[in-house]
Amino acid sequence: MSKQRVMVVGGGLAGLAATMKLAELGVNVDLMSLTPVKRSHSVCAQGGINSCNDQTRLLGDTEWKHLDDTVYGGDFLQHQPPAKEMAYWGPKVIDLMDRLGVTFNRTEEGFMDRRRFGGTLYKRTAFAGATTGQQLLYALDEQVRRWEAAGKVTKYEHWDFLAPILDDQGVCKGVVAQDLVSMEIRSFPADAVIVATGGCGLIFGRSTMSMACTGSAASRCYQAGAKYGNAEFIQVHPTAVPGADKLRLMSESARGEGGRVWVPRKPQDPRSPHEIPAEERYYFLEERYPTYGNLVPRDIATREIFDICVNEGLSVEANKPCVYLDLTHISRAELDRKLGGILAIYEKFQGVDPREQPMKIFPAVHYSMGGLWANYEKSEDGGMVAGSPINQQTSLPGLYAIGECDYHYHGANRLGANSLLSCIFTGLFCAPGVANLLESQEKVAAEYPGQLFDGARSDHQSRQDELLKRPAGKENAYQLHQELGEVMTKAATVVRRNDQLSDAIDKVDELHKRSQHCSLSDTGQWTNQNVTFTKSLLDMFPLAKTLLKGAFQRDECRGAHYKPDFAMPGLEGKTSADRIKEAELWCDRFEENTKKWLKSSVATWNEAKSEADIEYEDVDTSLVPPRPRLYGLVGAEEIEQVWSQRAAAKQEAVPGKANLST
Amino acid sequence: MSNHSSTTKRKTFAVRVLRKDSPESESYWERHDVEYEPDMNIISVLQKIASKGESSSGKKIAPVAWDCNCLEEVCGACTMVVNGKTRQACSSLIDRLLEESPSEIVLSPMSKFPVVRDLVVDRKRIFHNLKKVKAWVPVDTYSDMGPGPKQSRQQQEEAYPLSECMSCGCCLEACPQYLKIEVTRKNGETDEAFEQRQKEAYDKGFIGANTISQVVLFNNNPTGQMNAKERTDAIMQEGGIQICGNAQNCVAVCPKEIPLTTSIAKAGRAATIRGLQRIFDK
Ligand SMILES: Cc1cc2nc3c(=O)[nH]c(=O)nc-3n(C[C@H](O)[C@H](O)[C@H](O)COP(=O)(O)OP(=O)(O)OC[C@H]3O[C@@H](n4cnc5c(N)ncnc54)[C@H](O)[C@@H]3O)c2cc1C
Ligand code: SF4
Ligand code: SF4
Ligand code: FES
Numbered sequence: 055m056s057k058q059r060v061m062v063v064g065g066g067l068a069g070l071a072a073t074m075k076l077a078e079l080g081v082n083v084d085l086m087s088l089t090p091v092k093r094s095h096s097v098c099a100q101g102g103i104n105s106c107n108d109q110t111r112l113l114g115d116t117e118w119k120h121l122d123d124t125v126y127g128g129d130f131l132q133h134q135p136p137a138k139e140m141a142y143w144g145p146k147v148i149d150l151m152d153r154l155g156v157t158f159n160r161t162e163e164g165f166m167d168r169r170r171f172g173g174t175l176y177k178r179t180a181f182a183g184a185t186t187g188q189q190l191l192y193a194l195d196e197q198v199r200r201w202e203a204a205g206k207v208t209k210y211e212h213w214d215f216l217a218p219i220l221d222d223q224g225v226c227k228g229v230v231a232q233d234l235v236s237m238e239i240r241s242f243p244a245d246a247v248i249v250a251t252g253g254c255g256l257i258f259g260r261s262t263m264s265m266a267c268t269g270s271a272a273s274r275c276y277q278a279g280a281k282y283g284n285a286e287f288i289q290v291h292p293t294a295v296p297g298a299d300k301l302r303l304m305s306e307s308a309r310g311e312g313g314r315v316w317v318p319r320k321p322q323d324p325r326s327p328h329e330i331p332a333e334e335r336y337y338f339l340e341e342r343y344p345t346y347g348n349l350v351p352r353d354i355a356t357r358e359i360f361d362i363c364v365n366e367g368l369s370v371e372a373n374k375p376c377v378y379l380d381l382t383h384i385s386r387a388e389l390d391r392k393l394g395g396i397l398a399i400y401e402k403f404q405g406v407d408p409r410e411q412p413m414k415i416f417p418a419v420h421y422s423m424g425g426l427w428a429n430y431e432k433s434e435d436g437g438m439v440a441g442s443p444i445n446q447q448t449s450l451p452g453l454y455a456i457g458e459c460d461y462h463y464h465g466a467n468r469l470g471a472n473s474l475l476s477c478i479f480t481g482l483f484c485a486p487g488v489a490n491l492l493e494s495q496e497k498v499a500a501e502y503p504g505q506l507f508d509g510a511r512s513d514h515q516s517r518q519d520e521l522l523k524r525p526a527g528k529e530n531a532y533q534l535h536q537e538l539g540e541v542m543t544k545a546a547t548v549v550r551r552n553d554q555l556s557d558a559i560d561k562v563d564e565l566h567k568r569s570q571h572c573s574l575s576d577t578g579q580w581t582n583q584n585v586t587f588t589k590s591l592l593d594m595f596p597l598a599k600t601l602l603k604g605a606f607q608r609d610e611c612r613g614a615h616y617k618p619d620f621a622m623p624g625l626e627g628k629t630s631a632d633r634i635k636e637a638e639l640w641c642d643r644f645e646e647n648t649k650k651w652l653k654s655s656v657a658t659w660n661e662a663k664s665e666a667d668i669e670y671e672d673v674d675t676s677l678v679p680p681r682p683r684l685y686g687l688v689g690a691e692e693i694e695q696v697w698s699q700r701a702a703a704k705q706e707a708v709p710g711k712a713n714l715s716t
Numbered sequence: 717m718s719n720h721s722s723t724t725k726r727k728t729f730a731v732r733v734l735r736k737d738s739p740e741s742e743s744y745w746e747r748h749d750v751e752y753e754p755d756m757n758i759i760s761v762l763q764k765i766a767s768k769g770e771s772s773s774g775k776k777i778a779p780v781a782w783d784c785n786c787l788e789e790v791c792g793a794c795t796m797v798v799n800g801k802t803r804q805a806c807s808s809l810i811d812r813l814l815e816e817s818p819s820e821i822v823l824s825p826m827s828k829f830p831v832v833r834d835l836v837v838d839r840k841r842i843f844h845n846l847k848k849v850k851a852w853v854p855v856d857t858y859s860d861m862g863p864g865p866k867q868s869r870q871q872q873e874e875a876y877p878l879s880e881c882m883s884c885g886c887c888l889e890a891c892p893q894y895l896k897i898e899v900t901r902k903n904g905e906t907d908e909a910f911e912q913r914q915k916e917a918y919d920k921g922f923i924g925a926n927t928i929s930q931v932v933l934f935n936n937n938p939t940g941q942m943n944a945k946e947r948t949d950a951i952m953q954e955g956g957i958q959i960c961g962n963a964q965n966c967v968a969v970c971p972k973e974i975p976l977t978t979s980i981a982k983a984g985r986a987a988t989i990r991g992l993q994r995i996f997d998k
Contacts, residue, residue, distance in 0.1 A: 061786060074858065076979060078744065078857070078858055089783075089785050089793060090793075090839075090843065091882075092791075092792075092843070092882075092883055093785050093786070093791040093793045094785075094791075094883075095785065095786065097790045097791050097882070098786050098788060098791075100788060101872045146860040148863075149860065149861070149862055149863045149864070150860070152853050152863050152864040153853070153861065153863070153864040153939065154852075154853050154855060154864075155852075155853040155934070155937045155939070155940060156879075156880075157872055157875045157876040157879045158872070159872060160867055160869045160871075160872045161869070162869065163866075164866040164867055164868050164869070165866070166863070182876065182879075183876055183880075184768055187878060188790055188880070188882070189879055192879060193853075196846075196851055196852035196853070197852055197858075199843070199846060199847055199851070199852060200850070200852045200854065202847065202851075203847045215970075235832055249969055264785045264787065264791070265784055265785050265786075265787065266785050274941075297755060298753065298755045298756060298757075298760050299757060299759045299760045299763065299786070299806075300790055301789040302787075358807060399788055399789070402789065402807050403809070404789070405809070482858065506838070530767060530769075532763070532766060532767040533767060555736070575766075575769040575777075575778060575779060576778035576779055578737070578778060580737070580738045580833060581781050581833040581836060582776070582778075582834055583779065583781050584766075584779055601859065684874065
């Protein structure tokens with residue numbers, strides 16, 4: 055393997071984990087990133103990282119239950135073998151991060167402390183103050199620096215990945231990239247390429263994500279032929295703080311530590327929140343969801359907050375939709391110890407102390423469940439085969455996708471604190487497979503004919519030259535980005551309607567056409583950020599179009615994708631017998647819908663038509679049979695009853711199984 | 717908040733930016749009149765300047781170059797000098813700045829690092845120094861070996877603040893002992909030769925408060941402790957802790973309120989002990 059190299063694009067948690075593991079396996083790695091890797095978006099993660107642990111085990115928790123919560127929370131849209139592997143790796147991942155020096159919070163006795171996150175009844179979430187992502191990222195960054203010092207890793211920071219290089223068999227043999235300082239465009243031969251470039255929140259203009267989260271790298275792979283899965287599934291986080299440049303996240307841990315969401319019962323009650331007595335406050339999540347209370351899964355919390363403000367007119371403020379997230383009943387000392395970091399952010403950016411005043415929050419685009427389609431090899435025990443080069447491979451051989459930019463783990467909705475886990479897990483888990491791929495190769499990429507790499511380079515050079523030569527004064531990229539964000543936020547976030555989506559498809563198409571005439575206000579050849587931004591904007595359109603088309607076609611509600619016209623309402627019957635009858639019909643309809651829609655969308659970019667061709671892929675649900683998500687639905691009890699009878703009957707019907715259960 | 721200040725009534729405000737087109741070219745000031753909006757920060761000001769594309773005199777200009785990523789003061793990318801104080805552009809709120817200095821807002825790049833363009837500087841030296849002191853926990857393997865050593869709450873509470881350092885460089889900009897090192901490429905010099913020369917130059921300069929604090933962080937980690945000597949040796953070389961004049965400027969400006977002078981004192985004690993040890997070892 056001495057001459058072979060792997061190119062890792064992206065130095066967030068996923069890319070760094072893959073890099074250090076590959077280096078440990080003796081592989082030479084090139085690591086490329088837009089920002090210095092230590093400044094990657096993963097530093098923003100606040101709340102924590104999940105795994106089953108010794109404390110939850112005492113209460114009956116298992117890795118299997120973590121799998122169950124993950125797929126139930128994701129509305130069963132993820133293949134279960136990868137989700138299982140991830141859940142079973144959870145404890146190992148956290149142990150490793152502990153050994154690497156992450157400053158996880160401790161209990162009195164010196165064990166790792168845990169908190170509860172949404173969508174589970176167990177305290178699975180390990181955390182380091184309120185900057186868990188930063189602490190995890192730094193630990194991996196340090197390890198990668200160690201390998202850099204040892205000569206196994208070469209970093210290319212301030213480089214923009216422009217495209218994968220494919221040989222005539224369609225196998226990925228390197229990348230073309232641009233130095234953001236000198237603007238030099240260059241080819242890098244690589245024997246495998248791992249893309250770990252994070253989410254695509256900037257398609258929505260403002261989101262909780264960082265400025266590098268344009269999705270441009272994933273889009274460039276997609277346009278080069280890689281398939282893209284479940285684009286329509288975008289998580290909107292229930293609690294963010296609206297700002298002019300960014301929607302800053304207020305972590306779910308604020309609710310995990312006891313934060314309560316409410317609005318005054320009287321619309322826009324002018325009194326200060328402290329003067330409003332308990333009975334005049336509407337704790338709507340607690341009232342509507344007695345079991346989970348403020349910790350219902352994200353999609354549900356988001357919809358309820360949206361509904362309270364938009365449909366019920368109960369927003370705290372008249373001209374700006376928002377609700378209270380209240381921590382003021384918790385002691386200052388406890389808040390400082392457990393949530394210091396995020397409260398400081400609120401205070402810093404809003405100028406109000408959230409220990410004294412309830413925060414004002416509203417939902418914001420937060421996470422892309424969809425991403426580059428990736429493969430896996432299923433093992434006999436229903437997980438993944440360790441060391442298989444197929445794991446995490448995209449539809450282009452030799453090109454891998456991990457972290458937020460793959461589509462694998464979170465189905466239709468991601469559980470809080472599961473993403474940091476999936477990022478580190480995919481990085482660590484894919485590395486041995488990639489090393490094995492290298493073992494099996496006969497020829498080193500660097501020894502391929504030079505024209506493969508020169509051709510790719512000069513191709514991108516001429517595109518760049520064309521962009522710089524465009525006549526001045528045409529379309530402005532920043533303006534177009536804002537318009538794109540507005541269209542996408544309106545049509546494709548919390549509530550989706552087909553008329554709005556089809557309207558948005560036309561509008562985005564028009565913006566896409568206009569973007570072909572973007573001209574630059576800076577035509578220089580040195581640190582030209584205008585060029586970089588314009589290129590990333592151009593590449594947002596294929597993803598935006600795929601997302602809209604996927605959402606338009608999916609006539610159902612699943613996880614974060616909510617279309618009220620296709621929602622399955624609760625039961626209305628007055629008597630229990632009526633409701634049972636209704637529940638039977640409800641379950642019939644649910645089964646029909648499952649048959650039709652429990653499928654991932656898998657898109658291929660059609661350049662000629664400038665739109666996505668979408669196929670649908672069956673989901674492997676061999677471990678946990680799909681069941682309805684009934685959080686808070688009227689008649690949930692009866693539906694549950696009918697459903698479990700049916701499930702039991704199915705179990706009996708499986709030949710051989712019936713005997714076993716007696 | 718902003719309701720109390722007189723600034724809400726203003727329509728525009730002046731921003732003066734110290735620009736530089738490339739490392740070789742001269743710096744120059746450029747003035748912009750920016751339309752006031754509530755809740756602005758320096759990032760939104762720079763975005764406005766970029767989309768407008770002209771200066772206050774109506775001259776067509778290229779957008780000002782600057783770095784940013786997280787926009788919530790955790791990545792350290794957007795550090796620059798705002799009204800004479802080094803800080804993060806994303807958490808510099810316009811209302812506050814105008815209260816401090818109503819006539820104009822002045823932006824310039826950090827002065828202790830080579831300017832790449834406008835407000836973008838090259839902070840590679842920070843990361844080089846982290847390498848020099850081996851700021852990591854040298855585990856045997858990434859395979860599953862169970863959890864790390866148990867740690868008390870107190871240990872965690874001491875380590876956590878140090879681990880929040882985002883390598884922004886504010887402490888270095890403020891430090892009288894940390895001087896700019898700019899190495900320019902010679903004609904025809906290869907990448908490798910240039911980088912080598914750069915590293916050698918970095919190794920001569922002061923390593924800075926942030927790096928010393930990282931040494932303390934890792935030397936107190938139960939596993940990191942095992943190579944404490946190596947790290948302490950690294951801060952006793954040329955450009956090491958002995959250069960610190962204890963001016964305490966660093967601790968006053970750290971946006972993460974990291975107890976840098978406490979770290980420097982701890983590292984200083986460790987260095988003294990190590991110095992004696994080395995004499996006896998001979
Ligand atoms: C505010 C916030 C809070 C969160 N909190 C939590 C939490 O508590 N728990 C949890 O589990 N999850 C949380 N998440 C989600 C989680 O942080 C992310 O999903 C995760 O960090 C993504 O990591 P990543 O490694 O996939 O990519 P990122 O960390 O986004 O890194 C992407 C990398 O790719 C590089 N890159 C991108 N494009 C290019 C290009 N064109 N060329 C070269 N390089 C490129 C970037 O420079 C960067 O290095 C949170 C997310 C947000 C927004
Ligand atoms: S205390 Fe030392 S490191 Fe800090 S500013 Fe002074 S000289 Fe620099
Ligand atoms: S110690 Fe503080 S000021 Fe210095 S680099 Fe770290 S965070 Fe920035
Ligand atoms: S953009 Fe990250 S600190 Fe300002």
